[in-house]
Amino acid sequence: MMMYGNGLRNGTPSNSLSGAQNELFEQLSHQTRRYILLELAVADPGEAFSLEDSTTEIDPAGQNRIELWHQHLQKLSNAGYVEWDKQTETLVRGPRFDAVAPILKLLIEHGDRLSDE
Numbered sequence: 868m869m870m871y872g873n874g875l876r877n878g879t880p881s882n883s884l885s886g887a888q889n890e891l892f893e894q895l896s897h898q899t900r901r902y903i904l905l906e907l908a909v910a911d912p913g914e915a916f917s918l919e920d921s922t923t924e925i926d927p928a929g930q931n932r933i934e935l936w937h938q939h940l941q942k943l944s945n946a947g948y949v950e951w952d953k954q955t956e957t958l959v960r961g962p963r964f965d966a967v968a969p970i971l972k973l974l975i976e977h978g979d980r981l982s983d984e
Contacts, residue, residue: 891967894946899939901974904948907960908971915957 894900906916918935940958943949947963 887966890946891970894942894948894967895970897939899935900943903939903943903958904967904971905974907949907958907964908968908975912960915952915955915959918956918958 895904903916910916936953940949940951943958944951944961947961948967949958949961949964951958
């Protein structure tokens with residue numbers, strides 16, 4: 868059986884995603900976490916992303932602040948993708964941001980190919 872790339876057999880994906888890869892796709896599975904990670908991806912490294920400036924994009928109705936803080940930001944922080952300053956409500960790239968950066972780059976460059984149609 869011939870292998871193509873990582874986890875492909877005869878051009879068919881095998882069920883061999885690593886725990887880190889599964890975690891990465893879990894993080895990207897929610898629109899709010901994707902938005903936050905994409906904002907950090909287009910920012911300069913070390914540049915802080917202000918939640919205050921982006922609340923309408925993240926939570927247009929302003930109803931899910933608890934979910935944002937205690938679910939999404941906590942997950943991203945625990946994964947090491949972001950560092951979250953609760954006092955200033957800002958985020959910067961975390962120590963493991965580079966693990967998600969290649970996927971974010973693909974989303975930025977080819978997102979128009981992933982339309983809802």
